[in-house]
Amino acid sequence: MPTDSLRVLQYGLGPIGQAVARTVLEKEPLTLVGAVDIDPDKTGRDVADLVGDDVSPTGVHVSDDAETALADGAPDVVLHTTTSFLEGVTEQLLRCVRAGAHVVSSTEELSFPHHWSPDPADRLDRAAQEEGVALVGTGVNPGYAMDTVPLMATAGCTDVQAVHVERVVDAGKRREPLQAKVGAGLSPEAFEEKKEGGPFGHIGLRESLRLVADGLGWSLEGITEELQPVRADELVNTGFRQVAAGQVAGIHHTAVGQVAGESRLSLDLKMYVGADESYDTVTVDGSPPIDLRFQGGIFGDTATVGMLVNAAPLVANASPGLHTMADLPVPRAFATSPAVSA
Structure with a gap:
């Protein structure tokens, strides 16, 4: 240093x-x-x-x-x-x-x-x-939680068959621009309009997926990516905005990479206000298997x-x-x- x-x-x-x-x-x-x-x-x-x-x-x-x-x-x-x-x-x-x-x-x-x-x-x-x-x-993401950390987690493995990463973030504890970025407070219809209108929600999940695949020397045959809204079950007041029950609380964003005909790499991101808990997990199907959990999550800001x-x-x-x-x-x-x- x-x-x-x-x-x-x-x-x-x-x-x-x-x-x-x-x-x-x-x-x-x-x-x-x-x-x-x-x-x-x-x-x-x-x-x-x-x-x-x-x-x-x-x-x-x-x-x-x-x-x-x-x-x-x-x-x-x-x-x-x-x-x-x-x-x-x-x-x-x-x-x-x-x-x-x-x-x-x-x-x-x-x-x-x-x-x-x-x-x-x-x-x-x-x-x-x-x-x-x-x-x-x-x-933090991309750059750390869903790519650098998973790659480092495989360092002790002699063989890796699959890598799965899950990240749950209570966006209500984050800065206001991020709450807006994940659509907190939108109606489901407005969410779909924004989604159809171009890049929306979290940016970088596919970059993280390719970074991990490249780091492991895996050739991706294809990527399946989905972005869905998470709806609030009850009123959530974040201090920046109020999200009523039924409105969009945030996003559930997934990306899955196909390697050798199998889904061997998956990233699952849930980022919404009012999440019961925040956490990050990295699961490596390898020899030896690796199971990491960051209790409370990696605070993104x-x-x-x-x-x-x-x-x-x-x-x-x-x-x-x-x-x-x-x-x-x-x-x-x-x-x-x-x-x-x-």
Whole structure:
């Protein structure tokens, strides 16, 4: 892990980006040197004004001009948290790469982009190699709970026949944008309209499926993906929105991969307000069998921030190009302040 400071620019200051910036300020091996957001209510303000009343002024002010901020800050790493879809952020990422910065992005489609978005993935890979920098897409899901963790779970197996992952998330305990993202409060009819209208719900499940398959050397013959609403049984008040009985509480999203004529890889995600419990499970049908359960679940908002920040030194030390989490060393946390020797 890092012994020298990395200069970090935070690109995007929504709820996750603000939490990332605060964490960077708390991590001694990292130095915040810039912040970018196009929201006029944020531009020009000291980052401290956005990330907490207990944070002292940083001298880093939010800019709506990424090119200037990159030039002035000269970051080693950009932590990028703007949107889920690769096509909409390719130019943002290219701008960072061409400024000579490594990039860790929460863009879900960047986590395993070569199959679904080959053109932007190739552009990013070429530019990164030309500039001698690396970039990766990560977060809690995709990036950790349903792909990196299952892959690591197979490390002690001499043979793997199947991998099944289940994730249940009480979205009522998460940030408001995520509650909106899973359709909490919609009528069943509105849910179907949104579903028919294009990408909706969780983004990244198919990327996770392909990342696991690729990591295991499995050739997927096909993917079956389903997205269904979960309806509320009773009134749920999350503090951000009220969901009446019968309305949509969230999503049940599944993806199943066919390998050698069998369904050997499955990801099952339930994300809705009012869930009785949250948990994550990884089941490996192998030798030996593996059965992991994260009681209480992996809290996604915090874990997303953790993955982004903790990936910064890993990507800074990676070979140039576009990577997946399977290409990098085992992800791990690093200390907020230097460890004390005995």
